[in-house]
Amino acid sequence: MTEYLTSSAFIIVMIKIVIIFGGVMGALAYLTWVERKLMAFVQMRPGPNRVGPFGLLQPLADGLKFLFKEDVIPTNANVFLYVAAPVVSLIPALLSFSVIPFGPWLQVSDLSVGLLFIFAITSLGVYGIVLGGWASNSKYPLMGAIRSSAQMISYELSLTLSVIGVLMIANTLSLAQLVSSQHGTWFGFIPRWNIFLQPVAFLVYVCSAIAETNRLPFDLAESEQELVAGWHTEYSSLKFAMFMLAEYANMVTVSALATIMFLGGWSGPMFGPFWLQAALPTFWFLLKIFIFIFFYVLLRSTIPRFRYDQLMKFGWKVLLPLALANILVTSFIVAVS
Amino acid sequence: MIQVLFFLFAALAVGAAINVLVQKHVLYSALSLIVMLAAVSVLFILLRADFLGMIQVIVYAGAIMVLFTFVIMLLNLPENEDGADRLRWLKFIGIPLGLFFLFMVVATLWNVEPLRTAAPRLIGSPQAIGQSLFTDYLLPFEATSLLLLIALMGAVIFAKKDL
Numbered sequence: 001m002t003e004y005l006t007s008s009a010f011i012i013v014m015i016k017i018v019i020i021f022g023g024v025m026g027a028l029a030y031l032t033w034v035e036r037k038l039m040a041f042v043q044m045r046p047g048p049n050r051v052g053p054f055g056l057l058q059p060l061a062d063g064l065k066f067l068f069k070e071d072v073i074p075t076n077a078n079v080f081l082y083v084a085a086p087v088v089s090l091i092p093a094l095l096s097f098s099v100i101p102f103g104p105w106l107q108v109s110d111l112s113v114g115l116l117f118i119f120a121i122t123s124l125g126v127y128g129i130v131l132g133g134w135a136s137n138s139k140y141p142l143m144g145a146i147r148s149s150a151q152m153i154s155y156e157l158s159l160t161l162s163v164i165g166v167l168m169i170a171n172t173l174s175l176a177q178l179v180s181s182q183h184g185t186w187f188g189f190i191p192r193w194n195i196f197l198q199p200v201a202f203l204v205y206v207c208s209a210i211a212e213t214n215r216l217p218f219d220l221a222e223s224e225q226e227l228v229a230g231w232h233t234e235y236s237s238l239k240f241a242m243f244m245l246a247e248y249a250n251m252v253t254v255s256a257l258a259t260i261m262f263l264g265g266w267s268g269p270m271f272g273p274f275w276l277q278a279a280l281p282t283f284w285f286l287l288k289i290f291i292f293i294f295f296y297v298l299l300r301s302t303i304p305r306f307r308y309d310q311l312m313k314f315g316w317k318v319l320l321p322l323a324l325a326n327i328l329v330t331s332f333i334v335a336v337s
Numbered sequence: 338m339i340q341v342l343f344f345l346f347a348a349l350a351v352g353a354a355i356n357v358l359v360q361k362h363v364l365y366s367a368l369s370l371i372v373m374l375a376a377v378s379v380l381f382i383l384l385r386a387d388f389l390g391m392i393q394v395i396v397y398a399g400a401i402m403v404l405f406t407f408v409i410m411l412l413n414l415p416e417n418e419d420g421a422d423r424l425r426w427l428k429f430i431g432i433p434l435g436l437f438f439l440f441m442v443v444a445t446l447w448n449v450e451p452l453r454t455a456a457p458r459l460i461g462s463p464q465a466i467g468q469s470l471f472t473d474y475l476l477p478f479e480a481t482s483l484l485l486l487i488a489l490m491g492a493v494i495f496a497k498k499d500l
Binding site for chain 2: 077
Protein backbone atom coordinates (compact mmCIF):
# COMPACT_ATOMS: atom_id res chain seq x y z
CA MET A 1 0.00 0.00 0.00
CA THR A 2 2.61 2.57 1.07
CA GLU A 3 4.93 1.39 -1.72
CA TYR A 4 2.21 2.17 -4.23
CA LEU A 5 1.61 5.63 -2.79
CA THR A 6 5.25 6.61 -3.40
CA SER A 7 5.68 4.81 -6.74
CA SER A 8 6.04 6.76 -9.97
CA ALA A 9 2.91 5.11 -11.42
CA PHE A 10 0.81 6.64 -8.65
CA ILE A 11 2.39 10.08 -9.12
CA ILE A 12 1.79 9.95 -12.89
CA VAL A 13 -1.87 9.08 -12.33
CA MET A 14 -2.17 11.98 -9.87
CA ILE A 15 -0.64 14.38 -12.41
CA LYS A 16 -3.09 13.15 -15.06
CA ILE A 17 -6.01 13.67 -12.68
CA VAL A 18 -4.88 17.22 -11.93
CA ILE A 19 -4.45 18.03 -15.65
CA ILE A 20 -7.81 16.55 -16.66
CA PHE A 21 -9.76 17.90 -13.70
CA GLY A 22 -8.28 21.38 -14.02
CA GLY A 23 -8.73 21.40 -17.78
CA VAL A 24 -12.30 20.16 -17.59
CA MET A 25 -13.34 22.65 -14.90
CA GLY A 26 -11.79 25.53 -16.83
CA ALA A 27 -13.39 24.36 -20.05
CA LEU A 28 -16.80 24.02 -18.39
CA ALA A 29 -16.62 27.62 -17.14
CA TYR A 30 -15.73 28.88 -20.61
CA LEU A 31 -18.38 26.73 -22.29
CA THR A 32 -20.97 29.07 -20.76
CA TRP A 33 -19.18 31.95 -22.47
CA VAL A 34 -19.00 30.03 -25.78
CA GLU A 35 -22.68 29.19 -25.60
CA ARG A 36 -23.79 32.73 -24.79
CA LYS A 37 -21.57 34.26 -27.50
CA LEU A 38 -22.68 31.77 -30.17
CA MET A 39 -26.37 32.15 -29.30
CA ALA A 40 -25.94 35.91 -29.42
CA PHE A 41 -24.29 35.62 -32.83
CA VAL A 42 -27.19 33.52 -34.16
CA GLN A 43 -29.76 35.92 -32.75
CA MET A 44 -27.85 39.00 -34.01
CA ARG A 45 -27.07 40.62 -30.65
CA PRO A 46 -23.65 41.30 -29.09
CA GLY A 47 -23.85 38.86 -26.16
CA PRO A 48 -21.64 39.29 -23.07
CA ASN A 49 -19.13 42.03 -23.93
CA ARG A 50 -18.67 44.17 -20.79
CA VAL A 51 -16.33 42.14 -18.57
CA GLY A 52 -12.91 42.02 -20.20
CA PRO A 53 -12.20 41.96 -23.96
CA PHE A 54 -15.08 40.21 -25.83
CA GLY A 55 -16.57 39.43 -22.43
CA LEU A 56 -13.84 36.86 -21.85
CA LEU A 57 -13.79 37.45 -18.09
CA GLN A 58 -17.55 36.88 -17.84
CA PRO A 59 -17.22 33.28 -16.48
CA LEU A 60 -15.03 34.56 -13.65
CA ALA A 61 -17.53 37.30 -12.84
CA ASP A 62 -20.35 34.73 -12.91
CA GLY A 63 -18.43 32.44 -10.59
CA LEU A 64 -17.81 35.28 -8.12
CA LYS A 65 -21.47 36.25 -8.29
CA PHE A 66 -22.55 32.67 -7.52
CA LEU A 67 -20.17 32.68 -4.56
CA PHE A 68 -21.61 35.84 -2.99
CA LYS A 69 -25.31 35.27 -3.69
CA GLU A 70 -27.57 34.39 -0.79
CA ASP A 71 -28.09 30.66 -0.43
CA VAL A 72 -31.86 30.28 -0.22
CA ILE A 73 -33.43 27.12 1.18
CA PRO A 74 -37.22 27.16 0.74
CA THR A 75 -39.46 26.71 3.79
CA ASN A 76 -40.73 23.14 4.18
CA ALA A 77 -38.05 21.89 1.84
CA ASN A 78 -36.48 18.58 2.74
CA VAL A 79 -33.14 20.10 3.75
CA PHE A 80 -31.02 16.95 3.63
CA LEU A 81 -32.09 15.95 0.12
CA TYR A 82 -32.20 19.58 -1.03
CA VAL A 83 -28.52 20.03 -0.15
CA ALA A 84 -27.52 16.57 -1.40
CA ALA A 85 -29.15 16.88 -4.83
CA PRO A 86 -26.59 19.20 -6.51
CA VAL A 87 -23.76 17.01 -5.18
CA VAL A 88 -25.46 13.87 -6.47
CA SER A 89 -25.74 15.41 -9.91
CA LEU A 90 -22.22 16.91 -10.09
CA ILE A 91 -20.10 14.00 -8.81
CA PRO A 92 -21.22 11.39 -11.40
CA ALA A 93 -20.87 14.01 -14.14
CA LEU A 94 -17.23 14.62 -13.17
CA LEU A 95 -16.42 10.96 -12.42
CA SER A 96 -17.01 9.93 -16.02
CA PHE A 97 -13.97 11.97 -17.11
CA SER A 98 -11.76 9.45 -15.30
CA VAL A 99 -12.05 6.91 -18.13
CA ILE A 100 -12.23 9.20 -21.19
CA PRO A 101 -9.05 9.03 -23.30
CA PHE A 102 -8.13 12.63 -24.14
CA GLY A 103 -5.06 11.38 -25.99
CA PRO A 104 -2.86 8.29 -26.20
CA TRP A 105 -1.18 9.23 -22.91
CA LEU A 106 -3.86 11.39 -21.30
CA GLN A 107 -6.28 8.92 -19.73
CA VAL A 108 -6.55 8.36 -15.99
CA SER A 109 -7.60 4.73 -16.17
CA ASP A 110 -8.44 2.42 -19.07
CA LEU A 111 -11.11 0.11 -17.65
CA SER A 112 -11.96 -3.03 -19.56
CA VAL A 113 -15.61 -2.03 -19.19
CA GLY A 114 -15.01 1.71 -19.60
CA LEU A 115 -18.04 2.36 -21.77
CA LEU A 116 -20.37 0.59 -19.32
CA PHE A 117 -18.75 2.54 -16.48
CA ILE A 118 -19.71 5.81 -18.14
CA PHE A 119 -23.28 4.63 -18.75
CA ALA A 120 -23.57 3.39 -15.16
CA ILE A 121 -22.21 6.60 -13.65
CA THR A 122 -24.21 8.98 -15.83
CA SER A 123 -27.41 7.03 -15.20
CA LEU A 124 -27.00 7.92 -11.51
CA GLY A 125 -26.88 11.63 -12.33
CA VAL A 126 -30.64 11.70 -12.89
CA TYR A 127 -31.16 11.33 -9.13
CA GLY A 128 -29.73 14.81 -8.66
CA ILE A 129 -32.50 16.22 -10.84
CA VAL A 130 -35.21 14.01 -9.36
CA LEU A 131 -34.28 14.63 -5.72
CA GLY A 132 -33.67 18.34 -6.28
CA GLY A 133 -37.12 18.72 -7.80
CA TRP A 134 -38.81 16.68 -5.12
CA ALA A 135 -37.00 18.14 -2.11
CA SER A 136 -37.73 21.76 -3.13
CA ASN A 137 -41.35 21.19 -2.08
CA SER A 138 -42.63 23.37 -4.89
CA LYS A 139 -44.87 22.74 -7.89
CA TYR A 140 -42.68 23.56 -10.86
CA PRO A 141 -39.58 21.68 -9.68
CA LEU A 142 -41.69 18.59 -9.00
CA MET A 143 -43.17 18.75 -12.51
CA GLY A 144 -39.67 19.12 -13.95
CA ALA A 145 -38.34 16.21 -11.90
CA ILE A 146 -41.17 13.89 -12.92
CA ARG A 147 -40.78 14.81 -16.58
CA SER A 148 -37.04 14.36 -16.34
CA SER A 149 -37.17 10.88 -14.84
CA ALA A 150 -39.63 9.68 -17.50
CA GLN A 151 -37.54 11.23 -20.25
CA MET A 152 -34.25 9.80 -18.95
CA ILE A 153 -35.60 6.25 -18.82
CA SER A 154 -37.09 6.48 -22.30
CA TYR A 155 -34.02 7.85 -23.99
CA GLU A 156 -31.44 5.85 -22.05
CA LEU A 157 -32.80 2.75 -23.77
CA SER A 158 -32.16 3.99 -27.29
CA LEU A 159 -28.87 5.60 -26.22
CA THR A 160 -27.55 2.29 -24.92
CA LEU A 161 -28.97 0.25 -27.79
CA SER A 162 -27.47 2.57 -30.43
CA VAL A 163 -24.00 1.80 -29.09
CA ILE A 164 -24.31 -1.97 -29.46
CA GLY A 165 -23.73 -1.91 -33.22
CA VAL A 166 -20.41 -0.13 -32.69
CA LEU A 167 -19.45 -2.60 -29.97
CA MET A 168 -20.14 -5.55 -32.26
CA ILE A 169 -17.79 -4.08 -34.87
CA ALA A 170 -15.03 -3.06 -32.45
CA ASN A 171 -15.39 -6.15 -30.20
CA THR A 172 -14.38 -4.30 -27.05
CA LEU A 173 -15.77 -2.19 -24.21
CA SER A 174 -12.53 -0.37 -23.41
CA LEU A 175 -12.54 3.21 -24.64
CA ALA A 176 -8.85 3.24 -25.59
CA GLN A 177 -9.31 0.09 -27.68
CA LEU A 178 -12.43 1.56 -29.27
CA VAL A 179 -10.27 4.47 -30.46
CA SER A 180 -7.42 2.31 -31.69
CA SER A 181 -9.86 0.06 -33.60
CA GLN A 182 -10.67 3.06 -35.81
CA HIS A 183 -7.08 3.89 -36.87
CA GLY A 184 -6.12 3.95 -40.54
CA THR A 185 -8.06 4.76 -43.71
CA TRP A 186 -10.11 3.12 -46.47
CA PHE A 187 -8.78 3.71 -50.02
CA GLY A 188 -6.16 5.99 -48.52
CA PHE A 189 -8.39 8.99 -47.81
CA ILE A 190 -11.57 7.97 -45.94
CA PRO A 191 -10.77 7.57 -42.23
CA ARG A 192 -11.89 4.23 -40.73
CA TRP A 193 -14.41 5.90 -38.46
CA ASN A 194 -17.47 4.05 -37.24
CA ILE A 195 -19.76 6.85 -38.39
CA PHE A 196 -19.37 5.53 -41.97
CA LEU A 197 -20.24 1.98 -40.85
CA GLN A 198 -22.99 2.93 -38.40
CA PRO A 199 -24.69 6.11 -39.66
CA VAL A 200 -28.10 5.12 -38.23
CA ALA A 201 -26.59 4.36 -34.83
CA PHE A 202 -24.85 7.74 -34.93
CA LEU A 203 -28.11 9.60 -35.59
CA VAL A 204 -29.94 7.69 -32.86
CA TYR A 205 -27.07 8.31 -30.45
CA VAL A 206 -26.97 12.06 -31.09
CA CYS A 207 -30.75 12.46 -30.72
CA SER A 208 -30.91 10.48 -27.49
CA ALA A 209 -27.77 12.15 -26.14
CA ILE A 210 -29.39 15.56 -26.51
CA ALA A 211 -32.46 14.26 -24.67
CA GLU A 212 -30.31 12.66 -21.97
CA THR A 213 -28.52 15.94 -21.27
CA ASN A 214 -31.82 17.87 -21.08
CA ARG A 215 -30.93 20.29 -23.84
CA LEU A 216 -33.18 22.00 -26.34
CA PRO A 217 -35.18 20.78 -28.27
CA PHE A 218 -35.70 18.13 -25.56
CA ASP A 219 -35.37 20.26 -22.40
CA LEU A 220 -38.88 19.51 -21.13
CA ALA A 221 -37.47 19.15 -17.60
CA GLU A 222 -36.65 22.84 -17.33
CA SER A 223 -38.67 24.41 -20.16
CA GLU A 224 -38.60 28.06 -19.10
CA GLN A 225 -41.94 29.09 -20.55
CA GLU A 226 -43.93 26.45 -18.66
CA LEU A 227 -41.94 25.58 -15.55
CA VAL A 228 -39.89 28.77 -14.84
CA ALA A 229 -36.62 26.78 -14.65
CA GLY A 230 -37.85 23.26 -14.01
CA TRP A 231 -36.17 21.24 -11.32
CA HIS A 232 -33.73 23.95 -10.23
CA THR A 233 -36.28 26.77 -9.90
CA GLU A 234 -35.73 27.04 -6.13
CA TYR A 235 -31.94 26.73 -6.24
CA SER A 236 -29.63 29.69 -5.92
CA SER A 237 -25.98 30.54 -5.37
CA LEU A 238 -23.36 27.78 -5.56
CA LYS A 239 -25.94 24.97 -5.56
CA PHE A 240 -27.36 26.37 -8.78
CA ALA A 241 -23.81 26.66 -10.12
CA MET A 242 -23.24 22.97 -9.34
CA PHE A 243 -26.34 21.99 -11.32
CA MET A 244 -25.11 24.11 -14.22
CA LEU A 245 -21.62 22.61 -14.05
CA ALA A 246 -23.13 19.11 -14.05
CA GLU A 247 -25.23 19.93 -17.09
CA TYR A 248 -22.25 21.21 -19.05
CA ALA A 249 -20.08 18.32 -17.87
CA ASN A 250 -22.69 15.85 -19.13
CA MET A 251 -22.75 17.68 -22.44
CA VAL A 252 -18.98 17.30 -22.77
CA THR A 253 -19.17 13.62 -21.73
CA VAL A 254 -21.75 12.62 -24.34
CA SER A 255 -19.84 14.60 -26.98
CA ALA A 256 -16.62 12.86 -25.98
CA LEU A 257 -18.34 9.46 -26.14
CA ALA A 258 -19.73 10.25 -29.59
CA THR A 259 -16.24 11.25 -30.69
CA ILE A 260 -14.68 8.09 -29.27
CA MET A 261 -17.26 5.70 -30.71
CA PHE A 262 -18.10 7.26 -34.06
CA LEU A 263 -15.41 9.79 -35.01
CA GLY A 264 -12.21 7.93 -34.23
CA GLY A 265 -11.45 9.59 -30.86
CA TRP A 266 -8.06 11.29 -30.90
CA SER A 267 -7.01 9.92 -34.29
CA GLY A 268 -6.21 12.52 -36.96
CA PRO A 269 -3.43 13.67 -39.27
CA MET A 270 -0.02 13.64 -37.57
CA PHE A 271 2.82 15.91 -38.67
CA GLY A 272 5.55 18.22 -37.43
CA PRO A 273 8.24 17.87 -34.76
CA PHE A 274 8.12 15.60 -31.72
CA TRP A 275 6.38 18.01 -29.33
CA LEU A 276 3.66 18.73 -31.89
CA GLN A 277 3.10 15.00 -32.44
CA ALA A 278 2.58 14.57 -28.71
CA ALA A 279 0.02 17.36 -28.52
CA LEU A 280 -1.87 16.78 -31.79
CA PRO A 281 -4.06 13.80 -30.71
CA THR A 282 -5.44 15.77 -27.76
CA PHE A 283 -6.00 18.72 -30.07
CA TRP A 284 -7.96 16.60 -32.58
CA PHE A 285 -10.01 15.09 -29.78
CA LEU A 286 -10.90 18.49 -28.30
CA LEU A 287 -11.65 19.85 -31.77
CA LYS A 288 -14.12 17.04 -32.46
CA ILE A 289 -15.77 17.58 -29.08
CA PHE A 290 -16.02 21.27 -29.81
CA ILE A 291 -17.76 20.59 -33.11
CA PHE A 292 -20.39 18.65 -31.17
CA ILE A 293 -20.80 21.47 -28.64
CA PHE A 294 -21.11 23.93 -31.54
CA PHE A 295 -23.88 21.75 -32.99
CA TYR A 296 -25.59 21.62 -29.58
CA VAL A 297 -25.63 25.41 -29.31
CA LEU A 298 -26.84 25.86 -32.88
CA LEU A 299 -29.68 23.41 -32.19
CA ARG A 300 -30.60 25.29 -29.03
CA SER A 301 -30.80 28.62 -30.81
CA THR A 302 -32.67 27.43 -33.91
CA ILE A 303 -35.12 24.63 -33.07
CA PRO A 304 -38.26 25.05 -30.93
CA ARG A 305 -39.05 22.71 -28.06
CA PHE A 306 -40.92 19.43 -28.55
CA ARG A 307 -44.28 18.95 -26.87
CA TYR A 308 -44.20 16.35 -24.10
CA ASP A 309 -46.25 13.70 -25.93
CA GLN A 310 -44.22 14.28 -29.09
CA LEU A 311 -41.06 13.73 -27.08
CA MET A 312 -42.30 10.40 -25.73
CA LYS A 313 -43.60 9.28 -29.12
CA PHE A 314 -40.31 10.20 -30.77
CA GLY A 315 -38.34 8.23 -28.19
CA TRP A 316 -40.42 5.07 -28.13
CA LYS A 317 -41.82 4.90 -31.65
CA VAL A 318 -38.94 6.27 -33.75
CA LEU A 319 -35.60 6.03 -31.96
CA LEU A 320 -36.12 2.69 -30.19
CA PRO A 321 -37.26 0.72 -33.30
CA LEU A 322 -34.47 2.36 -35.33
CA ALA A 323 -31.87 1.30 -32.76
CA LEU A 324 -33.25 -2.25 -32.61
CA ALA A 325 -33.32 -2.55 -36.41
CA ASN A 326 -29.75 -1.29 -36.53
CA ILE A 327 -28.68 -4.01 -34.07
CA LEU A 328 -30.44 -6.67 -36.15
CA VAL A 329 -28.85 -5.60 -39.43
CA THR A 330 -25.39 -5.12 -37.89
CA SER A 331 -25.40 -8.48 -36.13
CA PHE A 332 -26.47 -10.17 -39.38
CA ILE A 333 -23.65 -8.53 -41.33
CA VAL A 334 -21.08 -9.26 -38.61
CA ALA A 335 -22.18 -12.90 -38.47
CA VAL A 336 -22.02 -13.34 -42.24
CA SER A 337 -18.68 -11.62 -42.88
CA MET B 338 -6.56 -3.67 0.65
CA ILE B 339 -9.26 -5.76 -1.03
CA GLN B 340 -10.34 -7.14 2.35
CA VAL B 341 -10.70 -3.61 3.75
CA LEU B 342 -12.78 -2.56 0.76
CA PHE B 343 -14.88 -5.72 1.00
CA PHE B 344 -15.80 -5.18 4.65
CA LEU B 345 -16.42 -1.48 4.07
CA PHE B 346 -18.86 -2.02 1.22
CA ALA B 347 -20.40 -5.17 2.67
CA ALA B 348 -21.18 -3.23 5.85
CA LEU B 349 -22.58 -0.39 3.71
CA ALA B 350 -24.77 -2.83 1.77
CA VAL B 351 -26.13 -4.49 4.90
CA GLY B 352 -26.67 -1.17 6.65
CA ALA B 353 -28.50 0.26 3.65
CA ALA B 354 -30.61 -2.89 3.33
CA ILE B 355 -31.67 -2.61 6.98
CA ASN B 356 -32.37 1.08 6.43
CA VAL B 357 -34.75 0.17 3.57
CA LEU B 358 -36.92 -1.69 6.09
CA VAL B 359 -36.56 0.76 8.99
CA GLN B 360 -37.36 3.99 7.17
CA LYS B 361 -40.92 5.26 7.53
CA HIS B 362 -40.90 7.36 4.38
CA VAL B 363 -41.03 5.30 1.23
CA LEU B 364 -38.72 7.63 -0.73
CA TYR B 365 -35.95 7.20 1.85
CA SER B 366 -36.39 3.45 1.54
CA ALA B 367 -35.98 3.70 -2.22
CA LEU B 368 -32.84 5.85 -1.81
CA SER B 369 -31.34 3.35 0.65
CA LEU B 370 -32.05 0.61 -1.85
CA ILE B 371 -30.03 2.55 -4.45
CA VAL B 372 -27.11 2.81 -2.02
CA MET B 373 -27.41 -0.92 -1.33
CA LEU B 374 -27.35 -1.78 -5.05
CA ALA B 375 -24.32 0.43 -5.64
CA ALA B 376 -22.47 -1.18 -2.71
CA VAL B 377 -23.27 -4.67 -4.03
CA SER B 378 -21.92 -3.63 -7.44
CA VAL B 379 -18.62 -2.73 -5.73
CA LEU B 380 -18.59 -6.26 -4.25
CA PHE B 381 -19.06 -7.66 -7.76
CA ILE B 382 -16.08 -5.62 -8.97
CA LEU B 383 -13.96 -6.87 -6.05
CA LEU B 384 -14.81 -10.40 -7.22
CA ARG B 385 -13.47 -9.41 -10.67
CA ALA B 386 -16.92 -9.49 -12.22
CA ASP B 387 -16.61 -5.93 -13.58
CA PHE B 388 -19.29 -6.51 -16.19
CA LEU B 389 -21.89 -7.69 -13.68
CA GLY B 390 -21.05 -4.80 -11.37
CA MET B 391 -21.62 -2.24 -14.13
CA ILE B 392 -24.81 -3.91 -15.35
CA GLN B 393 -26.07 -3.96 -11.76
CA VAL B 394 -25.75 -0.17 -11.56
CA ILE B 395 -27.08 0.48 -15.08
CA VAL B 396 -30.13 -1.76 -14.81
CA TYR B 397 -31.13 -1.59 -11.16
CA ALA B 398 -29.77 1.67 -9.76
CA GLY B 399 -29.98 3.62 -13.01
CA ALA B 400 -33.22 2.42 -14.57
CA ILE B 401 -35.49 0.43 -12.27
CA MET B 402 -34.99 2.63 -9.21
CA VAL B 403 -35.60 5.74 -11.32
CA LEU B 404 -39.00 4.23 -12.14
CA PHE B 405 -39.59 3.56 -8.42
CA THR B 406 -38.79 7.15 -7.46
CA PHE B 407 -40.89 8.33 -10.41
CA VAL B 408 -43.94 6.46 -9.12
CA ILE B 409 -43.31 7.56 -5.52
CA MET B 410 -43.12 11.20 -6.56
CA LEU B 411 -46.10 10.92 -8.87
CA LEU B 412 -48.29 9.55 -6.07
CA ASN B 413 -46.60 11.95 -3.61
CA LEU B 414 -47.42 9.81 -0.58
CA PRO B 415 -47.81 11.68 2.70
CA GLU B 416 -45.07 11.14 5.25
CA ASN B 417 -45.46 8.50 8.00
CA GLU B 418 -48.32 6.79 6.24
CA ASP B 419 -48.63 3.43 7.91
CA GLY B 420 -50.16 0.86 5.61
CA ALA B 421 -49.63 -1.94 8.10
CA ASP B 422 -53.27 -2.24 9.23
CA ARG B 423 -54.46 -2.79 5.67
CA LEU B 424 -51.87 -5.47 5.03
CA ARG B 425 -52.00 -7.26 8.38
CA TRP B 426 -52.60 -10.69 6.84
CA LEU B 427 -49.41 -10.26 4.78
CA LYS B 428 -47.18 -11.15 7.71
CA PHE B 429 -48.70 -14.62 7.94
CA ILE B 430 -47.52 -15.30 4.38
CA GLY B 431 -44.47 -13.03 4.41
CA ILE B 432 -42.67 -14.50 7.41
CA PRO B 433 -42.83 -18.17 6.26
CA LEU B 434 -41.86 -17.14 2.72
CA GLY B 435 -38.96 -15.08 4.05
CA LEU B 436 -37.77 -17.97 6.20
CA PHE B 437 -38.06 -20.30 3.22
CA PHE B 438 -35.96 -17.93 1.11
CA LEU B 439 -33.36 -17.67 3.89
CA PHE B 440 -33.27 -21.46 4.08
CA MET B 441 -32.73 -21.70 0.31
CA VAL B 442 -29.88 -19.16 0.42
CA VAL B 443 -28.17 -20.89 3.35
CA ALA B 444 -28.64 -24.33 1.79
CA THR B 445 -27.13 -23.13 -1.50
CA LEU B 446 -24.18 -21.40 0.15
CA TRP B 447 -23.59 -24.45 2.38
CA ASN B 448 -22.98 -26.66 -0.63
CA VAL B 449 -20.69 -24.26 -2.50
CA GLU B 450 -17.13 -25.50 -2.69
CA PRO B 451 -14.65 -22.74 -1.86
CA LEU B 452 -12.28 -21.81 -4.68
CA ARG B 453 -8.83 -23.17 -3.89
CA THR B 454 -7.04 -20.75 -6.20
CA ALA B 455 -7.72 -17.12 -7.01
CA ALA B 456 -10.45 -16.61 -9.62
CA PRO B 457 -9.02 -16.45 -13.14
CA ARG B 458 -8.86 -12.98 -14.61
CA LEU B 459 -11.45 -13.59 -17.31
CA ILE B 460 -14.18 -15.25 -15.28
CA GLY B 461 -16.34 -12.13 -15.09
CA SER B 462 -15.50 -10.66 -18.49
CA PRO B 463 -18.28 -9.89 -20.99
CA GLN B 464 -16.90 -12.62 -23.29
CA ALA B 465 -17.04 -15.30 -20.59
CA ILE B 466 -20.54 -14.32 -19.49
CA GLY B 467 -21.80 -14.26 -23.09
CA GLN B 468 -20.24 -17.66 -23.74
CA SER B 469 -21.85 -19.30 -20.73
CA LEU B 470 -25.22 -17.62 -21.33
CA PHE B 471 -25.47 -18.88 -24.89
CA THR B 472 -24.04 -22.37 -24.36
CA ASP B 473 -24.40 -23.86 -20.85
CA TYR B 474 -27.32 -21.74 -19.65
CA LEU B 475 -29.19 -21.20 -22.92
CA LEU B 476 -32.47 -22.73 -21.73
CA PRO B 477 -32.74 -20.83 -18.41
CA PHE B 478 -31.70 -17.66 -20.25
CA GLU B 479 -34.41 -18.02 -22.89
CA ALA B 480 -36.99 -19.05 -20.28
CA THR B 481 -36.22 -15.91 -18.27
CA SER B 482 -36.55 -13.70 -21.32
CA LEU B 483 -39.88 -15.34 -22.17
CA LEU B 484 -41.05 -14.70 -18.60
CA LEU B 485 -40.09 -11.04 -18.89
CA LEU B 486 -41.90 -10.79 -22.22
CA ILE B 487 -45.08 -12.25 -20.68
CA ALA B 488 -44.87 -9.76 -17.81
CA LEU B 489 -44.38 -6.94 -20.30
CA MET B 490 -47.43 -7.97 -22.35
CA GLY B 491 -49.45 -8.34 -19.16
CA ALA B 492 -48.56 -4.78 -18.18
CA VAL B 493 -49.62 -3.48 -21.60
CA ILE B 494 -52.96 -5.33 -21.40
CA PHE B 495 -53.63 -4.03 -17.88
CA ALA B 496 -52.84 -0.46 -18.96
CA LYS B 497 -54.94 -0.59 -22.13
CA LYS B 498 -58.16 -2.52 -21.72
CA ASP B 499 -59.45 -1.77 -25.22
CA LEU B 500 -56.59 -2.64 -27.51
